Amino acid sequence: xxxxxxxxxxxxxxxxxxxxxxxxxxxxxxxxxxxxxxxxxxxxxxxxxxxxxxxxxxxxxxxxxxxxxxxxxxxxxxxxxxxxxxxxxxxxxxxxxxxxxxxxxxxxxxxxxxxxxxxxxxxxxxxxxxxxxxxxxxxxxxxxxxxxxxxxxxxxxxxxxxxxxxxxxxxxxxxxxxxxxxxxxxxxxxxxxxxxxxxxxxxxxxxxxxxxxxxxxxxxxxxxxxxxxxxxxxxxxxxxxxxxxxxxxxxxxxxxxxxxxxxxxxxxxxxxxxxxxxxxxxxxxxxxxxxxxxxxxxxxxxxxxxxxxxxxxxxxxxxxxxxxxxxxxxxxxxxxxxxxxxxxxxxxxxxxxxxxxxxxxxxxxxxxxxxxxxxxxxxxxxxx
Numbered sequence: 001x002x003x004x005x006x007x008x009x010x011x012x013x014x015x016x017x018x019x020x021x022x023x024x025x026x027x028x029x030x031x032x033x034x035x036x037x038x039x040x041x042x043x044x045x046x047x048x049x050x051x052x053x054x055x056x057x058x059x060x061x062x063x064x065x066x067x068x069x070x071x072x073x074x075x076x077x078x079x080x081x082x083x084x085x086x087x088x089x090x091x092x093x094x095x096x097x098x099x100x101x102x103x104x105x106x107x108x109x110x111x112x113x114x115x116x117x118x119x120x121x122x123x124x125x126x127x128x129x130x131x132x133x134x135x136x137x138x139x140x141x142x143x144x145x146x147x148x149x150x151x152x153x154x155x156x157x158x159x160x161x162x163x164x165x166x167x168x169x170x171x172x173x174x175x176x177x178x179x180x181x182x183x184x185x186x187x188x189x190x191x192x193x194x195x196x197x198x199x200x201x202x203x204x205x206x207x208x209x210x211x212x213x214x215x216x217x218x219x220x221x222x223x224x225x226x227x228x229x230x231x232x233x234x235x236x237x238x239x240x241x242x243x244x245x246x247x248x249x250x251x252x253x254x255x256x257x258x259x260x261x262x263x264x265x266x267x268x269x270x271x272x273x274x275x276x277x278x279x280x281x282x283x284x285x286x287x288x289x290x291x292x293x294x295x296x297x298x299x300x301x302x303x304x305x306x307x308x309x310x311x312x313x314x315x316x317x318x319x320x321x322x323x324x325x326x327x328x329x330x331x332x333x334x335x336x337x338x339x340x341x342x343x344x345x346x347x348x349x350x351x352x353x354x355x356x357x358x359x360x361x362x363x364x365x366x367x368x369x370x371x372x373x374x375x376x377x378x379x380x381x382x383x384x
Contacts, residue, residue, distance in 0.1 A: 002041035004034060013037030017045035020052035079123040079168055083113055086124075089159045098244055100222065100282060108155040111139070125169050129176035132156065136177060146180040153179060188305055188317040189326040189358045190215075197300045206275040207296065209265065210289075213239075213274075214323030216255040218345050220245065221289055221320045225278050229270045232262060243346050250346040293320040329358040 002017040005026075015029045015037055027044070029037035080088070086109045094102045113120040115135045116127075132153065139149040157174040164172040190198070195215045202208040213224040222244055231241045232254075239258070240251050254262075265274060273279040283289045297304055297318065305317030324345070331341050338353065347353035 002038070002045040004029070004037045004041055015041035015044060017041045017048065019048045079125045081121050082116060082124045082127055083120040084124075085163060085168065086113065086159060089162060098222070100284070103284075104151075105155050105159075108152045109159070111135075111152070112156060124163060127160070127169075127173060129173040132174050132177045136180070140180065150179050153177065186317070187319075187322055187325050187355070189322055189329050190302070190318060191326075192330065194300070194302055195323065195326065197302070198296055201300045202296055204277075205265070206278045207292070209261065209275050210278060210293075210320075211296075211323065212258055212261045214320055215327055216258045217252050218324050218327030219243075219250075219252075220324060221283050221293075225273075225275055225281070225283075225289060227274045228272060229274065232274075246346060246348070248346045248348065250344070252344055290320060325356050325358060328353075328356040329360075332357045333360045333363045 002015070004013045004015055006013055010028075011032050013029050013031060013034055013036075015027050017025055017027075019025050029040045031037050031040070079085075090102065090106055090109060093105050097105075112135055115138055116131065119126065119131075135156075136149055136153060139152055140146065144152075153174060157172065160169065160172040160174055163169045195211065199208055199211050202211055210221070210224045213219055213227060214221070217224070217239055219227070219241065220243070223241055226244070227239070227241060231239055233240055237254050237259070238251050239254055240249065242249050262274075278289060281287070281289050281292075285291070294304060294316070302318070304319070306314050307317065328341050328345050331344070332338075338350065338357075341357075342348075342350070342353050345353065345356060347356070
């Protein structure tokens with residue numbers, strides 16, 4: 001019968017129990033609590049008894065060990081199912097992130113759980129690198145662009161890194177999988193005249209506000225839509241806002257057209273959102289802000305450059321986000337240094353910033369002409 005004893009000079013109780021072969025064993029409980037030590041001794045003897053009878057299964061062993069862990073430490077050893085874990089993770093994402101981020105993560109999780117099938121009801125600890133690689137292959141074979149598939153794996157990496165940090169799994173399997181080479185479709189810009197045409201044909205004052213902010217502030221669509229009067233500092237002549245995507249605070253001096261437009265808006269009040277109605281809309285969907293902007297561009301007779309993307313979807317080269325590219329490119333063509341442009345766009349690295357710079361041919365020609373001339377440019381070439 002299981003019991004406990006205490007050795008001299010030891011602060012821990014020793015568990016005494018009978019093993020599967022009938023031998024009397026003594027094992028330190030690593031606890032100074034007699035009741036906890038006795039509980040351990042009883043549970044260990046029960047495991048040995050079932051092993052001797054040949055009825056101990058993996059499931060039963062896990063249950064016994066989990067019961068011991070809960071009784072002694074208060075923690076469970078049983079991992080949640082993959083489905084339960086991801087659902088719990090998504091709750092935290094919804095509470096701490098933008099709705100658009102939650103929707104994107106939720107879509108990825110649904111695809112992954114569908115890929116797992118019945119294994120989604122097994123412990124999250126059973127997910128391995130082979131599952132991640134199989135999911136990646138499935139996404140690519142289904143027509144997803146490599147860049148889209150990479151974003152999916154980054155989502156899973158974020159979720160399973162949390163599981164590793166919490167001790168729910170021993171190791172995050174995502175980093176073991178080699179990512180495909182991303183092939184990005186290049187965004188194109190709007191000319192200054194085209195932006196003016198967009199502004200003039202915008203159906204409402206709020207849409208004019210978005211277009212002005214997108215081009216003269218270089219902010220993303222979501223940041224423009226959620227811009228408030230609190231972000232406007234008229235004394236310093238600045239618009240100061242925090243980028244939702246990066247959390248970085250950006251300070252942009254107001255262009256004359258921005259100040260003039262905001263003076264016009266001020267007649268309708270200077271509290272709350274600059275665009276109260278558009279602020280309630282999301283960017284995606286048939287009636288979202290992105291499609292709304294495309295309708296304005298088509299009305300203006302502008303070519304949006306719709307082409308087949310790298311996956312099975314079409315890619316639009318000129319969207320509202322192109323205004324951000326246009327902002328940066330106009331500054332580059334005006335000779336504004338890259339470091340200053342990065343501060344204005346809120347880019348933290350040059351590789352991230354580079355795709356936003358579209359130099360005009362005139363700027364490139366000026367650069368080439370800056371190369372020095374040969375000392376004797378009229379010399380005739382010699383025969384070989």
